[in-house]
Amino acid sequence: MSAMELAVSTGGRKTPAPKLPGARALVECLKAEGVEYIFGHPGGAVLPIYDALYDSGLKTILCRHEQGAAHMADGYARASGRPGVCLATSGPGATNLVTGLATAFMDSIPLVAITGNVARALIGRDAFQEADITGITLPITKHNFLVRTARELPGAIRAAFHIATTGRPGPVLVDIPKDVGLEEAPFSYPETVDLPGYKPTYKGHIRQILAAARAIMNAKRPLLYVGGGAIASGAHREVRALAEKCHLPVTMTLMGLGAFPGDHEQSLGMLGMHGTAYANYAVQNCDVLIAVGARFDDRVTGNLKTFAPRVEQIIHIDIDPAEIGKNVVPHIPIVGDCRTVLSVLLEKVKEKRHPEWWQQLEEWKREYPLQYPAAAPGEIKPQAVCEAIYEVTGGEAIVATDVGQHQMWAAQYYKVRHPRHFISSGGLGTMGFGLPAGIGAKLARPGKEVFVIAGDGSFQMNIQELATAAEHNIAVKVAIINNQYLGMVRQWQEFFHGRRYSSSYLGSLDFVTIAKGYGIKGILVTDPDDVRPALEEARAHDGPVVMDFRVTQEENCFPMVPAGGSNSEMLGPKGWME
């Protein structure tokens, strides 16, 4: 019986709603939500749920660690825009989800996490594998529920999907005691949600939009600063239309990459700590800054006191009122959905050109291009690997990254052309995110090539998901940027701790043999001439591949604004930039 049939059968007054055990009801709810995959790992408290899933037609992916499950659901959501679903048992299963939930929370990713808990009578008694997961995840979920009866379950699931996917998206956890999964209750899937305290604002205030239009029309040195909110709201077309109509330079945050084509002539690339010099100069010199779905994070602004010193008007468009004024007080705040607001704003502005401003920007681009030192003979530069991935895929592949130097090089040298094509843990900076997120992305977009740009340190934090990729032949192409270091840590130690490389050396590891152990094709690359052939070989292979690129060990990631410094003071490969 499908959820539709169930819903219909409850529509007629005469037939009472059919009774279903909680676990079966959960399955019907997930079907009604259009869920395709459930990423999870079983255990005692979720056995009733796994039993109900067994012949449900829903696809379950057995992740080898619950953190992997959360990241897979997250990668699925980032690549598709649809909510990801993960499932874990009580206690350690649930706590293993925590990092994944926090990652999704920081980046506003719609996720529904379902956990089992001990039976109701045991709650609060320190029962075997009991954890107060709703308490633990309070600060890292958008909302969470402890389902107390099977009767409440459909409403909780309906509300969870609604909350996760509307307004500013985010993860929602639903904790289901084991016996609720077994308890029978009349089932019907509610069509509406009853959440009197939850009403996101979508439409921006027209007076504010008009003020923004005026500011843009009067700007001499405008700059469009685009964050992940633009991608979440699907505003990429509007961002591009506005930029082209008003001749605006566009810079993106790590989360915003792909909201505007990275290869567009008006793109300045990423801004902030490892942003391009010209993007940061543009921020420091603009007179009108238009922030779209971005939150003035410290990695973007550097020292707030010296951020955008010449700015006269800051326009801040965000669906979350709490973001407005949190770090930077804007002159023109607009609370609303980025896409909805931009589409109105677009009608209120006229065509405009900024030849002088662009002349200046072009000069900065020429003078301070994104660059890295030439490779010595036989040396593979990590940046060159990222660049090669861009070139062989034409920027059409989805790229998922880990966290560290390689992540920044990927952001700099893989010019993302489309939204939802760059998948990276921005807010939390979670090592080990790349592989599971890439697997989730590949399942969401099977027709797309998916590359994982991994760090040799990060990769080992969720390496077990190679087994998941192998089991289902999920064709992610993993490029390990193997510098034998926790490179980003080593870089900070080099600059700020007198080269005392405390606990940052990893040493050599044979990733090809490890891949082989998981039944996955591995390619070792030690010669720069083999970089492209290896990538092509990996692309041609029907299945997952692990490429181990032995790159320069002590390469540094530039430009760099030291933490808390001013965005106008950047370190480059040749020292401080002017």
Next chain:
Amino acid sequence: MTDRREHTLSVLVENRPGVLSRVAGMFSRRGFNIESIAVGTTEDPRYSRMTIVVLGDDGDVEQVTKQLHKLVDVIKISELDPAEMVERELALIKVSADRSNRSEILQIVDIFRAKIVDVSDRSLVVEVTGDTDKVKAIVDLLRPFGIKEIVRTGRVGMARGPRGVEGSRRAVQGLEAVGAGS
């Protein structure tokens, strides 16, 4: 930036388990201190009302209000205008008292229109209701007799006049763009 002062927020929430910890947790997580918090159900048993007193400048309170508003269980938040609200708290004060000083204490209790709610041969329990200043004043006057214990409810507040708290000067529900952040 305005001066730091006490702000009284009247917060209508769903009457559900865990709501108090969600609200309290948000304050500590965002680095704001709750001076006082009082919770009870409203005329409608589905909802509870929290009166929260928080110390900060206007910007802090605006941020706290917005963050509070993001909690799904929070329905309405109003900041009570100090000039247009009544605010009360109740305190129970256990004072050492014997035959020699009991009448002196009773005089103080009278002046403050407080009540004696328990008597023993060595102590009195005084119940006093009023604003924070009044409670502080009686505590100060009773201190020389020897205070054994004080229990306070925390402050509750309500806007003056016929309208419910939702209609008060600064109902900040569903923050519109105008004014946000200014």
